[in-house]
Amino acid sequence: MSGKNNYNMLKQIPAVDEILQRTEVKELQQKIPKILVLEAVREIAAEIRQDILMDRIQSLPENNPRQYLLDLITTSAADRAREKNRPNLRRVINATGVVLHTNLGRAVLSERACQAIEQAASGYSNLELDLQTGKRGSRYAPVENLLTRLTGAESALVVNNNAAAVLLALSTMAKEKEVIVSRGQLVEIGGSFRIPEVMAQSGAKLVEVGATNKTHPRDYKNAVTSETALLLHVHTSNYRVVGFTRETSVAELVSIGKEFQLPVMSDLGSGSLIDLSTFGLPEEPTVQETVKAGCDIVTFSGDKLLGGPQAGIIVGKTKYLEKMKKNPLTRAIRIDKFTVAALEATLREYLEPDNAIKNIPSLKMLSAKKSEHEQRALALCRKLTEKAGLRARFEPVEIFSAVGGGALPTAELPFWAIEVVPYAISVAGLAQKLRGSDPAVIGRLQEDKLILDLRTVLNGEEEVLVDILCRVLEQGGTSE
Known part of the structure; x- marks a missing residue:
């Protein structure tokens, strides 16, 4: 040229x-x-x-x-x-089957929680005003009473996430002092944040005891010194050590704490207020059980098994929680009015456990039975075949999903999915185009198929999913 x-x-x-x-x-x-x-x-x-x-x-x-x-x-x-x-933060149809998908915002809020956020956003609220006295109040008041009622704890405090809750508790209870924890519980959570690093940031001194697979009560007892300020139990909510193992239970740790007059803290991670084993899921310690076992401080997330907004929840003995509330760090990691509103609405669902299962989306998804959704999968397949059967093959398949969000790592959730095999576009190209749609559709790539897991496709999203999938298949192309 x-x-x-x-x-x-x-x-x-x-x-x-x-x-x-x-x-x-x-x-x-x-x-x-x-x-x-x-x-x-x-x-x-x-x-x-x-x-x-x-x-x-x-x-x-x-x-x-x-x-x-x-x-x-x-x-x-x-x-x-x-x-x-187009907004950078956009609506997504989650067809991965991962209920608490960290990349997709974890727990979907209940209708009641969404209404509470809208009310808090659309006008003024008594966030820090005691309407009875007319004086300044606490932003934690709307949720503290609910948390103590539901968990049996004496007091409660909420910060912006569970890592912050652990940081605040350690900073308050054990700054420049020793904290004893089992080697098998030195967990790493999402984003490569590790318990030893959080502890170092708090100013506490880590004392590791036991082995990766076995830690006995005597290991804790032998490690106690005049510098010991806290015994820490970390629930391995995002992994399991199986086989030749021995873990010191919370009850045993509480007994040691009483013997040495030391407070005991349990970080549950993805804490639950309902026994999920009744739905065939692996047994998980509930917050109530941990409090009843005698733990002085219990921390857990709001946006995992609880099914609420992102938050770090601390419940426990009043004498320790009051110290945390006075820690200057508390203001830096406090929750805003939207979290207060959504968390209060979520916790109110738990006043009637059956309502929580029915109304909190994540609990509803986790408790969903495969047999009850077979017809849903068949109907969706028929509709897709009628509209786009010349461009792809659609077939209902039985699959297993994960809970996600660092919760119930061994749980396998059986459910129904739609298997899509496109004819005029690669599977990777189809997935890419679906990510670019509005709303975006996220599925699972498996060999040369796109799997759309219906467990996490919300009611009312089926028609939107069908329209988007048919439109993208009609466009064709070879995007990778």
Whole structure:
């Protein structure tokens, strides 16, 4: 390609101001911020210029090439501007089957919790006002009473996540002092945050006892010194050590704490207020059981098995919780009004356990029986086959799902899924296009198939899922 020909094509590229004066672009600026439209026009014009220089565009239509480029840039820039204007945080249809999917926001909130957030967001609230006295109140009051009632603890405090709860407790109880913990409980949670690192940040000194697979009560007793401030039990909520094992129970640790007059803390991680083993899931210690066993401090998450918003919940003895409330760190990691509203609404569901199972989405998904959803899978398959049977094969299949979110690591949840084998696009390409849809659809890639697990597809999302899948399959393509 001659440099002269390139030069002639470059001269045909319209100026940015000329494009911005087009009627279509002016109308677009009424719907999309002007700065985004301007960025899009500049980017598309620059890309076309680069394509010409790199010989990716070797010729233009002989009949009015300038008009051709005007139309091309206008259309492409409009698409680019719309994409720029889409929210970065978008709705997703979770078809992975992972109930507490960390990448997808973990627990879906109940309708009652969503209504509470809307009410808190749309007007003023008594976040830190005691309406009875007219004086300043505590933002924790709306949830503290519920937490003590539900768990049997004397007092409660809520911070922004469970890692912060552990950090606050250790900083308050054992700064510059020793904390004894089993080697088998030095867990790592999502994002490579590890108990030893959280402990170091708190100023506490870690004392490891026992072995990875076995820690006996005598290991704790032998490690106690005048510098010991706390005995720590960490529930391995995101993994299990099986086989030749021995773990010192919370009850045994409490007994040791009484013998040496030391407080005992249990980090449950994904703490539950309901015995999930009644649904065939692995047994998990409940918060109530841990409090009843005599633990002085118990920490757990709000957005895992509890099914609420992201939060770190601390319950326990009043004398220790009062110290934490006065720790300056508490203000830095406190919850906002939306968390207070959503958590209160979630906890109120637990006042009637049957309501919690029925109304909290994560609990409803975890307790769902495969046999009750077979017809749902068959009906969805028939609908997809009717609408897009020439573009893909759809088949109901029985699969196993995971709980996710660092909870119940050994649990296998049997359920129904839709197996999709596309004909005119690769499976990876189909998955990519589904991620780019609105709402995005996220499934599981398995060999040359896309698996859409229905456990986590919410009621009312089926029609949207069918429409998006059929539209993407109709578009075809080979995106990878």
